[in-house]
Amino acid sequence: MKISDLPLVMVRCLLLTILIEGIIAIIIGIRNKKDILNVILANIVTNPIVVSLPFVFLITYGYKYYRISFYVLEIITLIVEGLIYYKVLNYKKINPFIISLILNGSSYLIGEIINHI
Amino acid sequence: MKRVFRLLLIMIMVIPFVARADMGAPELELYEAYVMPEGGADYYDYNPTTKEYTVKGHLNEGIIVMVESDYEDGYVGVFISSVNQNGIMKVTDIAKMDEVKPDSPYVSKEEKPYNAKVAKIGGLEVKKGPSEKYEYAGWIDKDKVFTVRYSDYDGSYVYIDDGEVKGWVNGYRGDLLYNQPSNYILTKSLKIDNVTAPKDAIVHSEWCTDMWGRSAVLEYNNAEALIEVYKNDDMILLEDEVKVLKTKKTIKTYSNIDYYGDKQKGTLPEGTELYLLGYGVDSNDDFGKGYVFEKGKTEGFWIYMDESALDEVGYEKTSNATKQEIQETTTTVAAEPKEVDTVENKTFSTRDVVIISAIVGVVVALTAIVVIVLINKKKKKAETTTVESTIDVPVETTTVDNTQEVKADNNNEEVK
Numbered sequence: 244m245k246i247s248d249l250p251l252v253m254v255r256c257l258l259l260t261i262l263i264e265g266i267i268a269i270i271i272g273i274r275n276k277k278d279i280l281n282v283i284l285a286n287i288v289t290n291p292i293v294v295s296l297p298f299v300f301l302i303t304y305g306y307k308y309y310r311i312s313f314y315v316l317e318i319i320t321l322i323v324e325g326l327i328y329y330k331v332l333n334y335k336k337i338n339p340f341i342i343s344l345i346l347n348g349s350s351y352l353i354g355e356i357i358n359h360i
Numbered sequence: 361m362k363r364v365f366r367l368l369l370i371m372i373m374v375i376p377f378v379a380r381a382d383m384g385a386p387e388l389e390l391y392e393a394y395v396m397p398e399g400g401a402d403y404y405d406y407n408p409t410t411k412e413y414t415v416k417g418h419l420n421e422g423i424i425v426m427v428e429s430d431y432e433d434g435y436v437g438v439f440i441s442s443v444n445q446n447g448i449m450k451v452t453d454i455a456k457m458d459e460v461k462p463d464s465p466y467v468s469k470e471e472k473p474y475n476a477k478v479a480k481i482g483g484l485e486v487k488k489g490p491s492e493k494y495e496y497a498g499w500i501d502k503d504k505v506f507t508v509r510y511s512d513y514d515g516s517y518v519y520i521d522d523g524e525v526k527g528w529v530n531g532y533r534g535d536l537l538y539n540q541p542s543n544y545i546l547t548k549s550l551k552i553d554n555v556t557a558p559k560d561a562i563v564h565s566e567w568c569t570d571m572w573g574r575s576a577v578l579e580y581n582n583a584e585a586l587i588e589v590y591k592n593d594d595m596i597l598l599e600d601e602v603k604v605l606k607t608k609k610t611i612k613t614y615s616n617i618d619y620y621g622d623k624q625k626g627t628l629p630e631g632t633e634l635y636l637l638g639y640g641v642d643s644n645d646d647f648g649k650g651y652v653f654e655k656g657k658t659e660g661f662w663i664y665m666d667e668s669a670l671d672e673v674g675y676e677k678t679s680n681a682t683k684q685e686i687q688e689t690t691t692t693v694a695a696e697p698k699e700v701d702t703v704e705n706k707t708f709s710t711r712d713v714v715i716i717s718a719i720v721g722v723v724v725a726l727t728a729i730v731v732i733v734l735i736n737k738k739k740k741k742a743e744t745t746t747v748e749s750t751i752d753v754p755v756e757t758t759t760v761d762n763t764q765e766v767k768a769d770n771n772n773e774e775v776k
Binding site for chain 2: 246247250253277280281284285287288289291292295296298299301306327330331
């Protein structure tokens with residue numbers, strides 16, 4: 244991947260994440276249409292920032308800071324999405340932060356598998 | 361819920377320590393420095409008993425030292441690689457090497473500039489000097505081509521200045537490919553990617569690694585692959601001309617000469633003219649064998665380079681000797697870059713693309729937050745309205761003669 248392809252990469256990552264997390268959300272029991280929409284919107288809140296911000300650190304401070312920022316942002320994503328689910332989801336069977344962990348963990352793992360194929 | 365919050369808060373607080381420990385932050389950052397004074401500077405030994413500094417040696421101006429530790433009273437501990445000794449120097453006698461510019465005395469200017477291409481997936485870090493210890497100066501993408509005009513003393517680092525980024529990159533072991541066009545003739549069939557090039561085919565190469573990478577990108581029929589070529593007898597590097605030899609006596613010819621044994625092919629009589637395409641490494645690790653074509657024929661074979669058996673009679677163009685087309689090996693390099701001085705001429709740099717993408721990402725995120733708030737606010741309003749419409753209306757009662765009728769609007773009970 245070239246850094247100059249970042250806009251395309253952001254779009255691709257967002258679409259894949261929405262698709263994967265949408266499917267996983269349905270599998271774990273989130274069936275309400277509004278809830279699914281909120282899951283999608285939560286990913287739109289976090290995903291573009293998580294993908295693009297590490298590259299700002301990369302070009303400004305180097306590779307070491309790119310890796311650090313990537314991990315920190317992933318953890319912040321878990322918390323932010325958990326908070327969003329806590330506030331807006333009607334689905335109450337699973338703790339919203341656990342939902343965030345399941346969805347983000349699945350999209351991260353599946354993303355890694357896709358990248359290595 | 362509160363427990364989860366507390367757990368998460370603790371996790372966040374732990375991150376800086378974990379990240380820092382993971383990244384191995386050292387307590388003292390080693391750095392290179394050079395000896396500043398025009399007449400050079402002394403370096404010392406320290407006697408802890410007498411607490412005195414005694415002169416150990418003298419370093420000329422410009423010598424580079426590695427600063428390893430801080431002493432008191434304005435002295436630092438250094439390692440001097442040129443004399444392979446440790447010593448102590450005054451801080452005022454050395455200057456930190458923040459940036460190594462092309463006009464530094466420790467930089468070699470290339471007599472013939474050549475192009476280089478970034479081969480490492482993900483790109484390469486650019487440093488302010490020709491060492492990992494220098495500060496970060498920028499980033500260059502994979503496939504970026506630039507002209508090399510300066511390199512460090514052993515060529516492991518080359519200087520890049522393409523108008524966007526200036527600094528040093530390490531091309532070690534194939535991270536950079538260098539534009540050094542060449543042609544090779546194959547001494548046996550060779551698989552290049554998914555294409556098999558036959559024996560005696562001529563393959564072209566535009567790019568090769570540094571001397572430690574020992575490889576070149578060989579091209580054949582639209583296929584290409586990075587293959588080790590140094591001391592590899594599967595291919596012979598071709599020059600523009602080949603030597604013409606003549607046998608002085610009967611000599612043996614071989615299909616193969618290597619450590620596992622010689623496979624004799626036949627013999628050649630005295631007076632046979634041969635084109636010497638190149639040398640190969642024999643079982644003694646010497647370039648004692650040659651790959652040749654008999655004049656007028658197009659099949660190559662090996663012979664031992666025996667001076668008593670061969671005479672040099674002249675030179676011939678390689679294309680005539682092999683009866684194959686040979687690609688050009690001349691290169692052109694870009695002119696010295698000029699500063700971009702007008703806004704209209706400036707295109708988006710990599711840095712611009714990243715910054716703009718990050719800003720767009722933040723705007724999209726904020727918009728999504730607003731949408732979440734709006735749609736869920738409407739949802740709450742809708743829920744409130746529904747609740748109000750299901751509240752019970754009070755029951756009416758009427759008295760008629762000896763009976764009582766109790767009417768209820770919303771329930772089905774009737775009491776008479």
